Amino acid sequence: MIGLVKAELRKLFTTRLWWIMLIVMVVLVGVNLAFIIAFAGVSQNGGPALPKRDTMEWAQVAWSVGSSGGIFVMILGVVMITSEYRYQTVTGTFLTTPRRERVIAAKLITGLLIGLLFALVILVFEAATVVPTVLLSGGEFSLAETRIPQVSIGILASLALYGLFGIGLGALVRNQIAGIVGAVVWAYVIESIFTAIPALHSVGKWLPGGAAQSLMSIDIDTGLGRPEWLPAWGGALVLVAYGLLFAVVASATTVRRDIT
Amino acid sequence: MTAIEIRDLAKSFGSVKAVDGVSFTVEAGSVTGYLGPNGAGKTTTLRSLLGLVTPDSGEALVDGRRYVTLPQPVSEVGAVLEATSFHPGRTALDHLRILCVAAGLPDQRAGEALEMVGLADVAGKRVGGFSLGMRQRLALSSALLGRPKIFILDEPANGLDPAGIEWLRGFLRHLAHDQGAAVLVSSHVLAEVEQTVDNVVIIAKGRLVRQGTLAELTTNGDTAIRVRATNAAELAPALEAAGAAVERVEDGLLRVRGIGAEAVGQIALDRRVVLTEVTQERSDLQKVFLELTGER
Known part of the structure; x- marks a missing residue:
């Protein structure tokens, strides 16, 4: 199995997509951070303002931006499996490892590892931007009173699980375009609807995005009522369950199909 | 030793019977050509053999076992299915290194295999x-990674230039005759395999139509020798005296049956007749193929 995971990592690192995704993700997180830096302490239309830049409350909000990297890991997971079908490399993969469920298992593990790697990059990037911002604004950076460690663990866990989720989704869908479009629509449209409308929260917290939010353990008041997330461990379990469910269903259906 | 065994294999895609009760075997140390027109069921047979397609009934075994149960498939069977299954953005060497690590083979096999097929100098280039x-x-080089003793190749000559085809022929013969491998190679172009294969299996519309050695298929007990000579008129009676049936095709050209080419040469030497051509006529394999596969 270690050999198979190594093979999957080689597949990913010998093509260009992974670092393109990594750069795009860091840029997106950077843009979000830039807004949060720019609008710190600014009150708009009398609404609740972001905390001031020199406070640890602000640092905590800024830190949680990292969770937006999940979609990129999910897409990478989808591509890791659908590109095998698109370029027909799946033929060579299944010739080398004819027991196909072993390939899927190796890909799930690799998806987790890639999620962790991307999360680490985000955390380093956040540390390199948020900490200086607080210090330059005259504040003092101290983790003691913040939830930043929990948020960091949440980012690590949610990105890793999004990787797993993407692999499961890709195995089920097989078609690359359908998989990516499905992932993006799901993350940005369907999940947003369920998180934005309070009446749907009871369902939304069981969806992958809601489950990932619960890992951050941050209450963000959207002005429409406080979302009630699952406990962090519950969110993690929900994400794992989705990924494994997809993978198991896929192994029993699409993965077993004839390769012609 | 039977390396490949196909027994009553059948597979349908929807209402189309791609393979319909095919049986044949491939022995170690020989090259078997699996011939048939496009859509005859060759690829489906080979993919069933490799566990990529699940047959509806029957068995396809390598070394007496199903491919998916082999503990080290890459070290037992080398397969070449299509030239398109590469990621265009990946280099040749990386492609093989991925297969190596997945198969538990040392990475250096990747470079060695590229060298064997003459791609060593483009190892670092993207396949695109x-x-x-x-x-x-x-x-082909990916099939060589695990040094297998059984080779399954689906239309490997597609896209090769004449020099490449010549190289492939030599390579397959070397694998079978010098290294004792069992080679099963499919093709829809007879000329490609005619000089390579020992045995022939012909399939058409999913059904086996003929199986045998190449010689059995092409010599229908009716082989003639074309003889061109400067003085054919004098040579003909001498050949007939030696027991040959001689047909005078045109001035200077004879078709001789019943004796071998060496005998023809000996008689010509005795009579001091200059031979300008001695050709063993074979019934045209192309013709046999087209007749058997119902293509005309």
Whole structure:
């Protein structure tokens, strides 16, 4: 199995997509951070303002931006499996490892590892931007009173699980375009609807995005009522369950199909 | 030793019977040509053999076992299926290194295999820039990684130039005759395999139509020798005296049956007749093929 995971990592690192995704993700997180830096302490239309830049409350909000990297890991997971079908490399993969469920298992593990790697990059990037911002604004950076460690663990866990989720989704869908479009629509449209409308929260917290939010353990008041997330461990379990469910269903259906 | 055994194999895609009760075997140390027109069921047979397609009934075994149960498939069977199954953005060497680590083979096999097919100098180039012939060689090199003793190749000559085809022929003969491998190679172009294969299995519309050695298929007990000589009129009676049936085709050209080419040469030497051509006529394999496969 270690050999198979190594093979999957080689597949990913010998093509260009992974670092393109990594750069795009860091840029997106950077843009979000830039807004949060720019609008710190600014009150708009009398609404609740972001905390001031020199406070640890602000640092905590800024830190949680990292969770937006999940979609990129999910897409990478989808591509890791659908590109095998698109370029027909799946033929060579299944010739080398004819027991196909072993390939899927190796890909799930690799998806987790890639999620962790991307999360680490985000955390380093956040540390390199948020900490200086607080210090330059005259504040003092101290983790003691913040939830930043929990948020960091949440980012690590949610990105890793999004990787797993993407692999499961890709195995089920097989078609690359359908998989990516499905992932993006799901993350940005369907999940947003369920998180934005309070009446749907009871369902939304069981969806992958809601489950990932619960890992951050941050209450963000959207002005429409406080979302009630699952406990962090519950969110993690929900994400794992989705990924494994997809993978198991896929192994029993699409993965077993004839390769012609 | 039976390396490959196909027994009553059948597979349908929807209402189309791609393979319909095919049985044949491939022995170690020989090259078997699996011939048939496009859509005859060759690829489906080979993919069933490799566990990529699940047959509806029957069995396809390598070394007496199903491919999916082999503990080290890459070290037992080398397969070349199509020249298109590469990620265009990946280099040739990386492609093989991925297969090596997945199969538990040392990485250096990747470079060695590329060398064996003459791709060593483009090992670091992305496959997207490869010609079809180069991809075909790369596919072949991936089959060599585990030093297997059984080779299954689906239309490996597709996209190769004449020099490449010549190289492939020599390579397959070397694998079978010098290294004792069992080679099963499919093709829809007879000329490609005619000089390579020992045995022939012909399939058409999913059904086996003929199986045998190449010689059995082409010599229908009716082989003639074309003899051209400067003085054919004098040579003909001498050949007839030796027991040959001689047909005078045109001035200076004879078709001789009943004796071998060596005998013809000996008689010509005795009579001091200059031979300008001695050709063993074979019934045209192409013709046999077309007749058997119902293509005309």
